[in-house]
Amino acid sequence: MFAFKEKKLKRLLKRATALHNYRQSNKVTDNAIKKESDFYLSMAKIYDKLTTRKKYPHAWHSALINYRSAAMLGDSTAQYIVGERLTEEAKFWDKQKEGVYASTVYSKYATMYFEEAYAFFDAAAKSNFSKAKRMKGLLLINGWGVAQDTDEGLKLVIESIEQDGSWDKAAQIFGELGLNKPEFFNAIMTHKQSRS
Numbered sequence: 001m002f003a004f005k006e007k008k009l010k011r012l013l014k015r016a017t018a019l020h021n022y023r024q025s026n027k028v029t030d031n032a033i034k035k036e037s038d039f040y041l042s043m044a045k046i047y048d049k050l051t052t053r054k055k056y057p058h059a060w061h062s063a064l065i066n067y068r069s070a071a072m073l074g075d076s077t078a079q080y081i082v083g084e085r086l087t088e089e090a091k092f093w094d095k096q097k098e099g100v101y102a103s104t105v106y107s108k109y110a111t112m113y114f115e116e117a118y119a120f121f122d123a124a125a126k127s128n129f130s131k132a133k134r135m136k137g138l139l140l141i142n143g144w145g146v147a148q149d150t151d152e153g154l155k156l157v158i159e160s161i162e163q164d165g166s167w168d169k170a171a172q173i174f175g176e177l178g179l180n181k182p183e184f185f186n187a188i189m190t191h192k193q194s195r196s
Contacts, residue, residue, distance in 0.1 A: 005046055012043045016069075033073050040070040041078060071120055076127035083120035083135060090114040090144065114145025125156070134160035138177050141184075154187050 016039035019032060044066035050059040064085055070078035090113030097106040118139050124132030137156030140149045157177070161170055174180050 005050065009043055009046055012039045012046075015039050016043070037070040037073040037075045037078070040066040040073070041075065044070070044078075044081075071123070074123075074127075076124040076129040076132065079120045079124035079127075080129055080132045080135070083117045083124065083132065086113045086117035086120065087135065087139070087144070090117060094144075111145060114139065116145075118145045128163070130160040130163040133157075133163070134173070134177065138179070141179065154184065 016036055019036035044063045047059045047063035047066065050056040067078045067081045071082045090110045093106045093109035093113065097110065121132045121136040125136050133156045137153040139145055140153030161167060161173060166173060174184060
């Protein structure tokens with residue numbers, strides 16, 4: 001089974017490399033860019049499945065590299081995934097900056113990852129990707145990697161809920177985002193009532 005995945009990865013990489021090299025010196029169509037992006041996404045998904053295998057200790061990083069490559073080509077799903085993974089990485093380093101392992105370098109790592117995550121969420125949100133708007137809003141609310149702006153953050157979360165037609169799941173969404181504080185939920189409900 002692993003041999004099959006390795007062959008598939010090599011084949012996908014060869015195709016993506018050919019398209020990448022061609023794109024470097026020629027004008028390409030949107031279709032060619034989409035095709036290259038799809039190759040990166042396919043490789044990322046294979047690496048995601050290999051993250052628990054000892055034989056592939058760097059599968060998580062390889063997946064991220066491929067998602068990032070697709071994201072840089074404008075794929076909004078990949079932009080969201082990269083943003084989400086970088087946010088998790090940033091949260092890890094943010095927790096490490098205190099306690100037994102306290103170091104100022106961990107704070108720098110957290111800030112760096114949050115800033116990069118914000119940039120990817122911002123790009124995906126501009127493509128009207130609702131979950132990216134939600135995560136961009138979360139970063140703004142918490143001031144992770146950007147200046148804190150609770151009002152703008154809540155506005156983005158509300159837009160994403162409205163875009164998805166998910167008002168019936170608003171409490172669940174706020175819980176998942178860690179925003180299940182009464183003041184946030186009250187602000188959302190006030191906004192919803194003002195729209196009705």
